Amino acid sequence: MKDVTIIGGGVIGCAIARELTRYRLDVLLVESEVEVGFGTSKSNSGIIHGGHHTEPGTLKGELAWAGNQRWVRLAQELGFGFRRNGDLTVAFDESDVEVLERIALQGRERDIPGVEIWGPERIRLEEPNLNQDIIAAVDGPTAGVVNPYEACFALIECAVANGLELRVNAPVTAIEQGADGLLVHAGGDEIPTRFVINAAGVHAEKVARMVGLLEPSIRGRKGEEYLLDKRLAGIVQRTIFPCPTPNSKGILVIPTFDGTIMVGPTAQAVEDLDDVTTTAVGAASTFDLARRLVPGISERDCIAEFAGVRAVAADNDFVIGPTSVAGFFNAAGIQSPGLTAAPAIAELLVTMLGDAGLDLSPRPEFRRTMPRPVHAASISIGELTELAERDRDFARVVCRCELVTEAEIHDAIRRGARTLDGLKFRTRAGMGRCQGGFCTPRCMQLLAADADGGMSDITKRGDGSWLVLDRGDLRGEEVPA
């Protein structure tokens, strides 16, 4: 019998998993995809919000600032990248300035340090490439950026090192009342468990209905993002927000942790919760709006695009906590700023589980830190020389655009990468300007060698996403979908 089963390995599920492994508990996380973080989390903007944007009186607002303060330590402990680059919310006219004043006030009321309004001179000095028509901006120095997929991997690897049981490719099909708890059907198994946490993202409504709950109702709001060439690195230092409207934070210009510039996200209601298509309309409006903030941005520099679907609950706020079904908890409706709030959401849920009778005796052997993976691209030539003396795989480049060595690929496979995307999101191999044009075969060979399989067994991101066929396959049967 599991003490807790977490449904969903997005950043919320992963953060809860790691938090729960602090205690003497038997915890399971089931994920429908082949690796964690492969849903909405990997398509996230990667912004750790400063905490001043969210309206008062909401759970989102409370947890965003609480979460923000936890990311520095989390990044240090788990060895993933986090940079407090700050954000600027800009105004083009007097009515925008009124909104900025309200945002600045929100920051002061939450005691967020450093939130202040800048005039044109300060803006030109700090961010000279912004549109010269911008008349004022709110500086939010507490904002930061992470790679959300790296955060998911780091959280789950730490949780697994602390005894979490992780089952991937295990979609939940039903949940029944058991003898002394709930019975979760996932990936062909029946798992008896005392507590279930519904962290199923856009599918949280479907999961809640399995136990007969009518709430939460989850709608999808798609966001398209466009990634630009590193050539533009440094065009802005801070994440640039337009003045928000009641419905949207608008299109942002985001300097990612790795130095690329990302523009987006759009906000479009979608019926199909798996609709991650990018669109010509989305691309055009994203670039138009981004250019209004930073005129030097151009479609010509686009190297990749993607989309994710935000899980939006009925009242537009997070839905966190117990339900009328004993043992069934929600961590649902986690839209923006959900990534920011994730560490605080995890702590809140654990407290709630304790209140519901889960025994939270600390596990003294809890391991809080994980080794920081080496990225050749972000160390000095001296350090790389030393590493290469010890291990020559550090001198063999696999991905030329992002400078990823074979040693990093081996390490990512050791840490659990099983697919081309899993390698890409752990190492950045294939994420640069050639988009895997050169490194894909070598990455596949290394994955195949590790799995004692052939090249045709390797997938982009799990079942059905095969990459190549063997010559014999053309004469044989259809490859199963």
Add this chain to the structure above:
Amino acid sequence: MMSITNLQDQYDVVVVGAGPGGMAAALAALRTGVDSVLMVDREVEPGGILNQCIHNGFGLHHFGEELTGPEYAQRFLTDLLDHHIDIATDCYVLDVTPDRLVTLMSPSVGVRQVLAGAVVLAMGARERTRGAIRIPGRRPSGVMTAGLAQKFVNQMGLLPGRRAVILGSGDIGLIMARRMTLEGVEVPGVFEIMPHANGLTRNIVQCLHDFDIPLHLSTTVVEIHGRDRVEKVTVAPVDERLQPDLSRARTIKCDTLLASIGLIPENELSQKLGLRIDPTTAGPVVSSTMETSRDGVFAAGNVVHIHDLVDFVSQEALLAGENAARYVTGRRPPADNIKLNAGTNVASVVPHTISSDREHTVYLRVRHPLEKSWLRLGEVYEKRLRYVVPAEMVSLKVRPRFLEHFHGDSLTIDIVPRDEPGREEM
């Protein structure tokens, strides 16, 4: 080919890249009389992209016969191995400084620095990707560049799928249309957004017409479908402004979409070096000796501008290698005195400057196809051209006698329709 394990600390010439450009540059440098040349390549074998081009059609200009890519590469490699040359393969150049300190790394030597008397940059090009043109839709597996598919098929014995639509009529896409058909992969069509093909005419004929593969001009892919693997693509015709007419869209079932939508010079090292870059070629600005804006740093091949034929890469690289050696041995020719400008219907001109005392081969790309045209070099020279198309380079021999009476410092090259009378007929 074993990569060397004993690197010298200094070389007369270091060549970055062992494709056709790098090999020709290294060979010319050795023949011009330098003592030590190091040629570096990221791949395990020298030869560059030629190694995956197993079709024939290479070498007609340079060798006067038709060779396959690997054969063409081997000719140069055999010549190189007759000289004393160090070849470091599986080796990545991390950095080149303006004083030509080259930092490189490979499993056989670790991370090392070598000082070069002269450097030749011959890194070639990479393919434009789906992301560069923002094809809407989903991101399943099965969308790849034509060159990656070529590597899978020709070097690894693997197939990219069962039914492949090809977007773009670049030469690699055309070659792959034929190659996959021969392997039993269905190719329902090649779709080109421009009103004209982007590959060589001979490839249109030999790779598409001979295999009954339709080429749809002024048509593009407007959506990719499929959650895990490509399931179909939507194509639509485009208007003069290249905007798709979605009312005439149709879907095509396929499990693969190959992109053959152009090449981009690989100039990351050039940017680190702070070389002047020509925005039209996306490669370094070069003089008539293929020297870049940095002293002693030369460049040749697709890293400078995208070529149509490998033979011209070799010719340009022989020039670069020879001049790198002349630079090292103090036999540099006089500096250029005339700047060349791209004029009417000329997209790019390489080299960017010439000297009036020597003969030069100048390579041009036109913007629009013309059936009959005049090529005009300022007021000093003109010649008749037939069938200029953007896909094929135009070469112009500029001889010293053209410039005998020219005293300016720049010349503009125009390629204009021949319905206007030529000056000689005026």
